[in-house]
Amino acid sequence: MTKSKAKKAEDLEQQLGELTLDLQRTRADFENYRKRVEAEKQLAHSMGQAKSVMKLLPVIDTIERAIANVPEELADNAWAKGVAGLGKQLDKQLKEIGLEKIDAKPGALFNPELHQAVQFDEAADGEKEVVAEELRAGYTLDGTVIRDAMVKVTRR
Structure with a gap:
């Protein structure tokens, strides 16, 4: 047992x-x-x-x-x-x-992740692509792009 x-x-x-x-x-x-x-x-x-x-x-x-x-x-x-x-x-x-405006002031470096180039100044001469004019403001929400800034781009 x-x-x-x-x-x-x-x-x-x-x-x-x-x-x-x-x-x-x-x-x-x-x-x-x-x-x-x-x-x-x-x-x-x-x-x-x-x-x-x-x-x-x-x-x-x-x-x-x-x-x-x-x-x-x-x-x-x-x-x-x-x-x-x-x-x-x-x-x-x-x-x-958490909504922030994307920097798209004239002279700011063009960043394709933040800016949407809708016009490009072909006559400009330079190495760096910069924003010439902001056509529509872009925004990020908590660091994520929710709308690109529409910009005119030139070279400097």
Whole structure:
């Protein structure tokens, strides 16, 4: 009878080891699942934010054009100053959510990852391709380009 008790104890030990391994695998699987779901949730949030910002970009462009084209006789007008203030406030809020304007000022080095060249000055002579004029602003959201800056390029 001692042999059967020893055999039974050995079987229970083996079964305990197998169940312990199963539990460890289940915990690891659950942790991997939790991490994957969290990453998917973050990606969905980022995609939704990018989609929303993309819908706002034409409005931002219009406000910037309005501010840039205020007639001189209206420069001191309270309404014109209010629109300019609106533009500044909008820029501040957009920076808080991670939206940054791409540098496309004249003289900035042309970067095909950030700029979309829609015109090229063939007559220019030089080695470096630089932005001659920004035609439409480009933006990054949390470091990812969501809209290229449309630019005219020249050589210097």
